[in-house]
Amino acid sequence: MRTQALGLGYYLPERILTNQELEKMVDTSDQWIVERTGIRERHIVGPGEKNSDLSVEAARRALQDAKLDPLQLDLIIVATASPDMPFPSTACILQALLGAKNAAAFDLAAGCTGFVYAMTVAEKFLLSPDYNYILVVGCDVVSSVIDYTDRNTCILFGDGAGAMVFGKSEGKCGILSTKIGADGTGGQLLYMPAGGSALPATHETVEKRLHYLRMNGNEIFKFATKIVAEVSQELLEKAGLTYDDIDLFVPHQANLRIILSAMRRMKLPPEKVAINLDHCGNISAGSIPVALAQYLEKYSLKSGANILMVAFGTGLTYGGAVLRWGRD
Known part of the structure; x- marks a missing residue:
C-alpha cells in the first residue's frame, strides 16, 4: 500500500x-x-x-x-x-x-x-x-x-x-520515501523571542520588538546548502533511485543561491526544477505545495514522474519526500 x-x-x-x-x-x-x-x-x-x-x-x-x-x-x-x-x-x-x-x-x-x-x-x-x-x-x-x-x-x-x-x-504511484529530522542546537538561528511561556507578551516585549522573527542568515545558508544535499541523497537511496531518475525537483523556496547550489550538485537542468520565489518569496510551510502547484499550471507531468521535495527551517528542522506522481 x-x-x-x-x-x-x-x-x-x-x-x-x-x-x-x-x-x-x-x-x-x-x-x-x-x-x-x-x-x-x-x-x-x-x-x-x-x-x-x-x-x-x-x-x-x-x-x-x-x-x-x-x-x-x-x-x-x-x-x-x-x-x-x-x-x-x-x-x-x-x-x-x-x-x-x-x-x-x-x-x-x-x-x-x-x-x-x-x-x-x-x-x-x-x-x-x-x-x-x-x-x-x-x-x-x-x-x-x-x-x-x-x-x-x-x-x-x-x-x-x-x-x-x-x-x-x-498502485505504483505515491510516496516512495520520506525523511524528517532536526538539530535543536540551531534553534537560536531562526526564532521569535516573545509570545510564548518563556516571554509572555508585555508592554516591554512589544517595545523591544521581541514579537518579530529573528534570523542569522549566514548560518542558515550554510546549514541549508549542506542539509539539502544530504537529505536528497538519503531520500533517493531509500526510494531506489538516482538523480537521473528525478523528473522534478521541488526545493524549499528560501533563496535562489541555495536552489542553484543544489541543482549543480544534482546536475539538474532548469526545466526539472520548480522555482517560484521570484514572485512569492519564502512562504514557509506553504513553500513546497505552492511551488509544485504553480509548476503544474505551466507544465505537465506524466503519470509515474518522480518528484523530489526537500525543505529546511526553524528548529532547525529538515526533511523531504520522493513522490511518484499520478493516481492509479
Whole structure:
C-alpha cells in the first residue's frame, strides 16, 4: 500500500509587495535583493486576512481536485508557524470552515519544513485502517511576524497556502520515501523571542520588538546548502533511485543561491526544477505545495514522474519526500 496524492490546491493573497515598495521602507534596493535572493515580489495578506482564510481556499481547491467531499476527510493537519491564534488550532478552525465534521484536526509546527513533516505524519496515519483520506495544508502568514524595519528579513518572506489530499493506493504511484529530522542546537538561528511561556507578551516585549522573527542568515545558508544535499541523497537511496531518475525537483523556496547550489550538485537542468520565489518569496510551510502547484499550471507531468521535495527551517528542522506522481 502506498500513500497517494489525490488532489492539490493553493491560494495566495491578492496584495503584492514589490522590491520597489520595500526600497521606500528600508535601506535596500531591487538590485541588492534580486542579486542576493532572487526575489522580486511577494504576496502578503490584506487588513483582517488571516491564516485560516488562506488555508480554506487552498483546501477547497485541493478537495475539488481530488473530487472529495469534506465529510470524507478523516484527518486535517495544518503545518504552520503563524496560526490564527495560539489556540484553538488553525486545523480545528479549518475543519469548521470546511464542514469536515468527521475529521480529527491538529496543527504541526516545523517552520518551513512543516509541509513535508505533515506529509510524513499523514503517510503513517494512512497505514491504519481508521484513516482513508487526509488533508495536509501548509500555510503561513509570515508578514504577521516580520519587522519591516529590518532589511535582512523583511525582503525574504511572503504569505500563502498550499494543500494536498492524500489517500491509499495499491498502485505504483505515491510516496516512495520520506525523511524528517532536526538539530535543536540551531534553534537560536531562526526564532521569535516573545509570545510564548518563556516571554509572555508585555508592554516591554512589544517595545523591544521581541514579537518579530529573528534570523542569522549566514548560518542558515550554510546549514541549508549542506542539509539539502544530504537529505536528497538519503531520500533517493531509500526510494531506489538516482538523480537521473528525478523528473522534478521541488526545493524549499528560501533563496535562489541555495536552489542553484543544489541543482549543480544534482546536475539538474532548469526545466526539472520548480522555482517560484521570484514572485512569492519564502512562504514557509506553504513553500513546497505552492511551488509544485504553480509548476503544474505551466507544465505537465506524466503519470509515474518522480518528484523530489526537500525543505529546511526553524528548529532547525529538515526533511523531504520522493513522490511518484499520478493516481492509479
